[in-house]
Amino acid sequence: MLVIVGVVGGAIWGSYLARRRTGNRLDILQYAVASAIAFGLVALFATIVLSRNLS
Numbered sequence: 001m002l003v004i005v006g007v008v009g010g011a012i013w014g015s016y017l018a019r020r021r022t023g024n025r026l027d028i029l030q031y032a033v034a035s036a037i038a039f040g041l042v043a044l045f046a047t048i049v050l051s052r053n054l055s
Contacts, residue, residue: 002043002047003043005043006039006040006043006044006046007037007040009039010032010035010036010040011032011033011035012032013035014028014031014035015028018030018031
């Protein structure tokens with residue numbers, strides 16, 4: 001669940017950054033995908049750490 005939130009949040013954040021920097025559609029897509037991957041990986045590691053510590 002945390003990974004899904006990370007991926008969606010990363011895509012939203014990346015597209016926001018690209019729009020703020022006045023990027024075209026492909027720039028917005030690239031920022032959204034790269035941020036989604038990065039945020040998803042961070043959320044995945046956070047999920048692993050939390051599941052090992054809480055169980």
